[in-house]
Amino acid sequence: MNDILIAVIPVVIIGIVCAAVLVIASKIMAVKEDERFPAVRDCLPGANCGACGFAGCDGYAKALCENPDTPANLCIPGADSVAKQLGEVLGVEVADVVEQVAVVHCSGDCEHTQDKVAYSGIESCAAAKLMYGGKGSCTFGCLGLGDCAKACPHNAIYIENGVARVYTCDCIGCGVCTKTCPNHLISLVPDVKKVYVACSNRDKGAATRKVCSSGCIGCKKCEKVCPSGAIKVTDNVAVIDYEKCTDCGACAENCTTKCIRVEDLSGCHHYNP
Amino acid sequence: MTKFIIILLSAVFVNNYVLSRFLGICPFLGVSKKLDSATGMSLAVIFVMLMATAATWPIQTFLLDPNGLGYLQTIVFILVIAALVQLVEIVLKRYIPSLHQSLGVYLPLITTNCAVLGVTILNITESYTFLESMVNSLGSGLGFFLAMVMFSGVRSKIEGADIPESFKGLPVTLVAASITSLSFLGFGGVVENMFPV
Numbered sequence: 001m002n003d004i005l006i007a008v009i010p011v012v013i014i015g016i017v018c019a020a021v022l023v024i025a026s027k028i029m030a031v032k033e034d035e036r037f038p039a040v041r042d043c044l045p046g047a048n049c050g051a052c053g054f055a056g057c058d059g060y061a062k063a064l065c066e067n068p069d070t071p072a073n074l075c076i077p078g079a080d081s082v083a084k085q086l087g088e089v090l091g092v093e094v095a096d097v098v099e100q101v102a103v104v105h106c107s108g109d110c111e112h113t114q115d116k117v118a119y120s121g122i123e124s125c126a127a128a129k130l131m132y133g134g135k136g137s138c139t140f141g142c143l144g145l146g147d148c149a150k151a152c153p154h155n156a157i158y159i160e161n162g163v164a165r166v167y168t169c170d171c172i173g174c175g176v177c178t179k180t181c182p183n184h185l186i187s188l189v190p191d192v193k194k195v196y197v198a199c200s201n202r203d204k205g206a207a208t209r210k211v212c213s214s215g216c217i218g219c220k221k222c223e224k225v226c227p228s229g230a231i232k233v234t235d236n237v238a239v240i241d242y243e244k245c246t247d248c249g250a251c252a253e254n255c256t257t258k259c260i261r262v263e264d265l266s267g268c269h270h271y272n273p
Numbered sequence: 274m275t276k277f278i279i280i281l282l283s284a285v286f287v288n289n290y291v292l293s294r295f296l297g298i299c300p301f302l303g304v305s306k307k308l309d310s311a312t313g314m315s316l317a318v319i320f321v322m323l324m325a326t327a328a329t330w331p332i333q334t335f336l337l338d339p340n341g342l343g344y345l346q347t348i349v350f351i352l353v354i355a356a357l358v359q360l361v362e363i364v365l366k367r368y369i370p371s372l373h374q375s376l377g378v379y380l381p382l383i384t385t386n387c388a389v390l391g392v393t394i395l396n397i398t399e400s401y402t403f404l405e406s407m408v409n410s411l412g413s414g415l416g417f418f419l420a421m422v423m424f425s426g427v428r429s430k431i432e433g434a435d436i437p438e439s440f441k442g443l444p445v446t447l448v449a450a451s452i453t454s455l456s457f458l459g460f461g462g463v464v465e466n467m468f469p470v
Binding site: 006007010011014015018019021022025026029030031122127 | 366
């Protein structure tokens with residue numbers, strides 16, 4: 001009995017001392033947290049996509065609590081419903097969120113362009129890009145190995161016929177794919193628009209024509225027909241200025257190679273917290 | 274001085290905690306997927322090993338041994354190390370938030386890590402002095418760092434390799450780990466013969 005006591009007592013004493021030290025330390029050195037932080041954090045979707053420009057949802061919530069000048073409409077996946085909730089919690093006026101969807105600026109599918117080599121390496125666009133710019137004859141185009149599809153947090157991208165496509169309804173507009181694509185083919189477009197250029201080939205027209213039958217050859221026809229001057233050919237590829245674009249579709253109708261497309265881009269943005 | 278160098282080098286290479294003693298395998302397999310998390314974890318381990326040794330060596334020498342309580346070593350050490358790591362975390366959070374940000378996730382993970390407990394207990398069994406114990410802990414931590422960084426490199430190579438379906442994931446990682454540890458057998462006897470007594 002005595003032996004047990006001799007063993008138990010020191011351990012209990014050490015345990016109590018440790019516990020006391022921890023309790024005192026946590027009381028003295030407690031870090032004050034903004035009491036609004038949990039409420040603000042709960043409003044956000046928790047996708048940690050980084051579309052707001054902060055390090056994940058925690059980072060954005062922290063910035064909102066600490067700096068009253070941080071706009072509350074930066075959460076693109078959450079859209080208006082989240083912005084409204086944030087406005088209520090923080091007690092500020094919130095501007096409308098500009099919902100965005102990803103569009104792929106390439107239409108080089110199996111019918112329009114060809115492979116120049118048979119690639120059997122790592123199933124990754126980034127790796128394929130290192131080998132002479134990928135397997136396709138167009139080095140600007142979609143590599144079709146789906147790095148964007150793997151990166152997409154909402155599984156909104158799929159590879160169809162060798163080209164990445166976006167389910168606009170599932171796209172939350174976070175922009176993770178735009179950073180993943182080694183050819184920078186994906187960009188975010190306001191989801192109220194319908195027109196986009198499905199080509200990124202910056203070669204001269206003749207060179208583009210040789211590798212892809214639906215590539216932008218830089219003929220500037222679209223520039224001439226656009227009533228609002230929203231489309232410009234820069235670096236041999238047409239680029240739309242969405243500030244000016246009125247969605248009339250004149251450029252798409254007159255496009256020589258049909259690389260300007262009209263599609264319904266309206267993402268549904270039906271995120272519910 | 275020579276003794277310290279021998280202790281340091283043999284702790285890093287010959288008696289590497291992960292690859293020769295097979296302690297701390299859990300973080301070795303769990304956190305070695307990416308280089309930055311591997312370095313973060315290893316730095317936290319070095320830090321905690323040094324702190325734990327600094328705390329447990331005096332307890333053993335001045336508290337347990339004189340009172341004939343040496344058999345309580347394991348349980349007391351676990352208790353003290355766990356409390357110590359929690360305390361360090363609280364202190365870091367308050368005073369050095371940047372260090373807490375980078376080590377924060379890993380600190381609680383190491384609380385009951387067997388490599389940390391192993392180094393404190395082996396310091397006692399090898400009957401090292403306090404300074405020797407600290408050098409041994411530093412060496413063990415560095416050895417852990419070396420193993421983690423090396424293995425995260427090996428794993429990133431495995432990621433891109435063409436592996437049979439049934440070996441994908443953990444099996445090939447374990448095979449790679451055993452081959453890596455086999456390579457450390459080559460260090461056996463090197464340090465002892467470097468400094469002939």
